[in-house]
Amino acid sequence: MATIETLKMGHPVLQQAAQPVIEFNTPELDALIVDMLDTMDAMNGVGLAAPQIGSSLRVIIFGVEANPRYPEVEMVPQTILINPEITILDETQEDGWEGCLSVPGMRGLVPRYQKISYRGFDATGLAINREASGFHARVVQHELDHLDGILYPQRIKDLRNFGYESVLFPELVSSQDHQAEEESKP
Numbered sequence: 001m002a003t004i005e006t007l008k009m010g011h012p013v014l015q016q017a018a019q020p021v022i023e024f025n026t027p028e029l030d031a032l033i034v035d036m037l038d039t040m041d042a043m044n045g046v047g048l049a050a051p052q053i054g055s056s057l058r059v060i061i062f063g064v065e066a067n068p069r070y071p072e073v074e075m076v077p078q079t080i081l082i083n084p085e086i087t088i089l090d091e092t093q094e095d096g097w098e099g100c101l102s103v104p105g106m107r108g109l110v111p112r113y114q115k116i117s118y119r120g121f122d123a124t125g126l127a128i129n130r131e132a133s134g135f136h137a138r139v140v141q142h143e144l145d146h147l148d149g150i151l152y153p154q155r156i157k158d159l160r161n162f163g164y165e166s167v168l169f170p171e172l173v174s175s176q177d178h179q180a181e182e183e184s185k186p
Contacts, residue, residue, distance in 0.1 A: 003042040004035050004053040006101045009151055014102060018049075018056045018147045021082045024125035029059075033080055033123055036061050044069045045101050046076065047139045049146030052102050058083045060143035069099060071172070073135045081128060084120035084144055088113045089131065096138055098152045099165065107168050109161035110152050112138045 007014055021029065032055055040048040040061060046069070047062035063078030064070065093111040100106075116137045119129040132140055142152060156162050165172060 002035050002038060004039045006039065006043070006048075006052045007054055009100075009103045009153070011102075013051050013054055013056055014146070014151060015149045016051075016056060017149050018051050018058045020058050021121075024082070024121065025123065029082075029123060032057070032059060033061065040101075043101050046070055046073070047143040048101065049143050051146055051149075058147050060084060060140075060147065062139045062143055064139075069172075070135075076136045076139055079128070080123050081118065081120040081140075081143075082123065084118055084140070084147070086116045086118045086140060086144055088116055090115040095161075096135075097168075098138070098142060100142070100152055102146075103151060103153060105165055106153075107163065107165050108153055108156040109158070110138075110142075110155045111157060112141050112155075116140065118144075 023029070032050060035053060036048050036050065036059070039053055044067055046064040046067055047060065050057045050059040060081050061079065062076060064073060064076045067073070090113065092114045094114050095109045095111050097107050098110045114137060115131070115133045117129070117131045118140050119127065122128055145152070145155070153162060
């Protein structure tokens, strides 16, 4: 359908709790999901929450096979998750670098639970119930935070571990620039 501009940190929609989806398998919900998928793909994201494109509904999408913004992460299956809930399966947390399409060009070191289960529904209302660990668990927690009006900088314990990607990870930025140059050649 369309690539939608993502809202940036500070926008009121990103600071509020999103509303649950009441009706599944509707043209409006289907269009929202297509817009979210198109937007996430166009921006090389690994996840996106509906509030990031201005829709205050409890809908998240995530998934990654290979991504220039996160070149070393394991695969996460592409998932559409509506009205998600998580359960912490292990209280162990690990710090990991996160970025966000609503906080462009920045990264921060964020503690997240290592092992969770999540449940919710797909676009047709069928139940989803999975366990996740590592990067998969991190992505789900990050996106679920968006539905509660929380952005990852609010979870950073030491703001010395928050900065611009180009300063923190210059090798990542130069490899992305090189890839963009190669893709633009005829």
